[in-house]
Amino acid sequence: MSTAASDREVSSGDLGAGPDEHVLVDVKGLKVHFPIKRGVIFDRTVGHVYAVDGIDMQIRQGETYGLVGESGCGKSTFGRALLQLEELTAGSVHFDGEDIASLKGETLRRRRQDMQMVFQDPLSSLDPRQSIESLLLEGMQAHGLVKDKKAAGTRLRDLLKAVGLPPAALKKYPHEFSGGQRQRIGIARALSVDPKLIVADEPVSALDVSVQAQVVNLLEDLQEQFGLTYLVVAHDLAVVRHISDVVGVMYLGALVEEADADALYEEPLHPYTRALMSAVPVPDPTVEDRRGRVLLAGDLPSPANPPSGCRFHTRCPWRQESRCDTERPELRVIHTTGRAADERPHKVACHWAESIADGTLAPHEVDPSGGEQFQNPGNPQGVTGSFTGPASVTEVN
Numbered sequence: 001m002s003t004a005a006s007d008r009e010v011s012s013g014d015l016g017a018g019p020d021e022h023v024l025v026d027v028k029g030l031k032v033h034f035p036i037k038r039g040v041i042f043d044r045t046v047g048h049v050y051a052v053d054g055i056d057m058q059i060r061q062g063e064t065y066g067l068v069g070e071s072g073c074g075k076s077t078f079g080r081a082l083l084q085l086e087e088l089t090a091g092s093v094h095f096d097g098e099d100i101a102s103l104k105g106e107t108l109r110r111r112r113q114d115m116q117m118v119f120q121d122p123l124s125s126l127d128p129r130q131s132i133e134s135l136l137l138e139g140m141q142a143h144g145l146v147k148d149k150k151a152a153g154t155r156l157r158d159l160l161k162a163v164g165l166p167p168a169a170l171k172k173y174p175h176e177f178s179g180g181q182r183q184r185i186g187i188a189r190a191l192s193v194d195p196k197l198i199v200a201d202e203p204v205s206a207l208d209v210s211v212q213a214q215v216v217n218l219l220e221d222l223q224e225q226f227g228l229t230y231l232v233v234a235h236d237l238a239v240v241r242h243i244s245d246v247v248g249v250m251y252l253g254a255l256v257e258e259a260d261a262d263a264l265y266e267e268p269l270h271p272y273t274r275a276l277m278s279a280v281p282v283p284d285p286t287v288e289d290r291r292g293r294v295l296l297a298g299d300l301p302s303p304a305n306p307p308s309g310c311r312f313h314t315r316c317p318w319r320q321e322s323r324c325d326t327e328r329p330e331l332r333v334i335h336t337t338g339r340a341a342d343e344r345p346h347k348v349a350c351h352w353a354e355s356i357a358d359g360t361l362a363p364h365e366v367d368p369s370g371g372e373q374f375q376n377p378g379n380p381q382g383v384t385g386s387f388t389g390p391a392s393v394t395e396v397n
């Protein structure tokens with residue numbers, strides 16, 4: 001396999017990308033709305049599921065972008081739309097400088113070689129009737145990468161070695177492997193066509209905890225070895241923190257916060273991110289005591305009928321009547337003090353991010369029937385929990 005991804009030319013981007021940091025994936029205004037159909041004869045469209053509803057995102061070559069959020073917030077649909085596996089309702093996806101939403105037929109098929117997917121459940125994504133050899137050869141043959149039998153054999157063995165499996169695995173079938181080994185095969189299959197981008201949708205959540213770290217480490221090693229770029233979709237914040245350079249937090253079809261992984265985990269600014277973070281156990285009991293909890297008690301509202309204004313307002317302990325209910329906040333850049341010059345801008349979609357961060361806006365109880373319950377209201381700043389405490393923030397644009 002070549003390490004071609006690192007020496008391929010890509011376009012420069014505008015979002016915090018330095019001279020050596022190229023934007024490989026550039027998403028603008030992406031929407032995927034699924035029609036809700038009723039009626040047997042007329043098949044009328046009676047509404048839409050707003051699964052992805054306006055996302056801008058840039059992923060730089062060689063980095064890992066972690067996308068987190070509750071089940072049903074649209075993460076998988078976004079990942080699939082990136083690979084053109086879902087039809088876009090609106091917006092654009094530029095890959096390597098090319099508008100891939102406009103590609104059709106053979107051109108799109110050839111482009112797909114550069115963009116592969118690793119699925120959550122390797123067993124259901126691998127055909128049980130095919131041997132591992134046949135599964136790995138399939139993509140290579142489809143993209144004309146099999147020149148002759150000898151070269152193919154060498155490549156297959158190299159692939160297996162890269163993912164830590166013996167050559168004997170080639171003659172076996174998916175059911176003969178453990179969950180972790182099957183995921184290694186899923187990764188080898190994605191790698192087999194020498195992609196630039198891998199979208200990994202919950203790559204370790206179906207695996208035993210003891211195996212998860214091995215697969216995460218493997219993904220990191222392969223990234224370094226082959227110059228890969230990753231979009232990792234996951235709900236496990238510990239996994240995402242470990243693997244990601246940048247993290248985006250999604251709520252009901254939109255990004256509500258985006259920052260370098262360390263910045264986001266040290267100083268989450270959006271109330272929803274704080275709620276997600278405070279659900280992560282901290283091994284240090286003093287830190288655990290110090291930190292308040294924001295429990296997400298209610299369910300995610302239906303993406304077919306999202307709340308007006310800020311979509312999180314129905315569950316937010318910092319909700320301010322009228323503005324939050326009516327005005328949808330933009331994802332805007334916040335400059336936090338101490339931010340290194342080469343960091344990504346920290347962005348948040350909250351009208352009150354500064355006031356929440358410096359503690360001037362106190363949280364309040366939320367009607368449990370309407371969603372979130374705030375605990376520890378006497379310690380409003382404690383909601384930042386194990387994070388470094390209230391930040392001094394200034395808006396820069």
Ligand SMILES: Nc1ncnc2c1ncn2[C@@H]1O[C@H](COP(=O)(O)OP(=O)(O)OP(=O)(O)O)[C@@H](O)[C@H]1O
Nearest residue numbers: 034049051069070071072073074075076077078303
């Ligand atoms: N093909 C489809 N037709 C209609 N609705 C869909 C379709 N695919 C997904 N949805 C809906 O879109 C919303 C977002 O789903 P999606 O799977 O992208 O979320 P997610 O955050 O990845 O959740 P999970 O982690 O459970 O997969 C959900 O309400 C889901 O039911």
